[in-house]
Amino acid sequence: MASAISFLEPTLEKQLKGHRNSITAAFYNPNEQQLATSSLDNCVLLWDLRGSMRSYKFQGHNEAVIDVSFSPSGKYMASASRDKTVRLWVPSIIGSTGVFKAHSQTVRSVQFSPDGTKIITASDDKIVKLWSSHKHKFIASFVGHTNWVRCARISNDGSIIASCSDDKTTKLWNLENGECIHTFKNQKGYGLNIAWHPSGCYIAIGTSEGNIKLFDTRTYNLVQYYKVHDDAVTKIAFHPSGSYILTASKDGKMKILDLLEGHQVFTLCGHNGAVNAVNFSPSGDTFASAGDDKLVCVWKTHFTEMSYDTKENMQLNQMTVPKSTSQTTKIRSQIKGKHQVVK
Structure with a gap:
């Protein structure tokens, strides 16, 4: 498997x-011309990334907005709030298009x-x-967690939901x-x-202990494990190439992990203060x-990409990944095809 020739450090381009x-x-936004951000100030801001950097403010929630997401077409946004509702927006001066009470308590994530x-x-x-996005009709509930559900995300083919909870479990659901x-x-x-x-x-999965865990959803094996933060991991994002993970933490740092080489490349x-969002x-x-500093930072990636011959562009379960960046960490490779166990 080919490996990266070099890495160029990301550069901070703008602060909003x-x-x-x-x-x-x-x-x-999928068109890359807009960026939406949600905040404890009860608002969603929509930033124009085409040069002006001006923002539109979307108000309607009565309490803190915990999550925001675009539809695949980029024609709509959805926001989730402590006020127990989800709001739908048109990402222009038109603004709100609908609201529905989604849960009996804080809505933590929306997608x-x-x-x-x-x-x-x-x-x-x-x-x-699960809801219909057209008329906001309720479709189904996925019940089994015994504490707050922090995040739920749908697989790229739309067949599986993954959810993580304060009950110390992560569940996979048949949609x-x-x-x-x-x-x-x-x-x-x-x-x-x-x-x-x-x-x-x-x-x-980014955990409250500062860890990042990667699981194979076909075999359910733990295939990679990183201990790189000193406090909770608040957000994680895969680079579209699938080669890297970007992490954010309450420790005030972001990390970039090279999944193919199995180590951290940048801090x-x-x-x-705490970094709560990366994407x-x-x-x-x-x-x-x-x-927490109320700033939005836009970075230029500068990563050297890799080329792959197969659709499944990586085999995580064949990699050796250290539990920490300590040079004294000893890694014992198990049978090929299983995750690496750190002793």
Whole structure:
């Protein structure tokens, strides 16, 4: 397998100011011309990335906005709030197009399905729910968690939902029949954020203990494990190539992990205080970060990409990944095809 020839460090291109409280999430419009951010200031800001950097403010939620997401077409945004509702917006001066009460407690995450016809939500009421995006009709509940559900994300083919909870489990759900396919149990800490690898074969979980865990969703094996943060991992994002993970943490740092080589390549310190949001643009050329300092940072990626001959562009379960960056860490490789066990 080919490896990267060199790495160029990301550069900070812009800092955007507008929110009046901590920023909780950031999401690019698929057209890459806009960036949406949500905040504890009860608002969503939509940033024009084409030069002016001006922002539109979307107001309507009565309490903090915890998550924001674009539809695959880029024609709509959805925001999730502590006020127990999800709001739909047109990303222009038109603004709000609808609101519905999604849960009985705080809505922690919201996401459109890959075809844009459904919306998935997760809440402190311990439930993951599925809705139609057109008329906001309730479709199904996914019940099984015994504590707050921090995040729920749909696989790229729209067939599986992954959710993580304060009950120290991560669950995979069958979207069609609502059944729990598998439960991953965390011995320490709990998952705060989930991301699907572009291949659809792996999920990454960022935990309250500062760890990043990658699981194979076909074999349910732990295939990579990183201990790189000193505090909770708040957000994780895969680069579109599938070669890298970008992480954010309450420790005020961001990390870039090379999944093919199995180690950390960069530590970024662009914020004062906790970093609560990171996300790559659809092309991967840029990424955004935001946090408690109320700033949105836009970075140029500068990564050297790799070329692959197969559709499934990586085999994570054949890699050796250290538990930490310590040079004294000893890694014992197990049978090929299984995850690496750190002793």
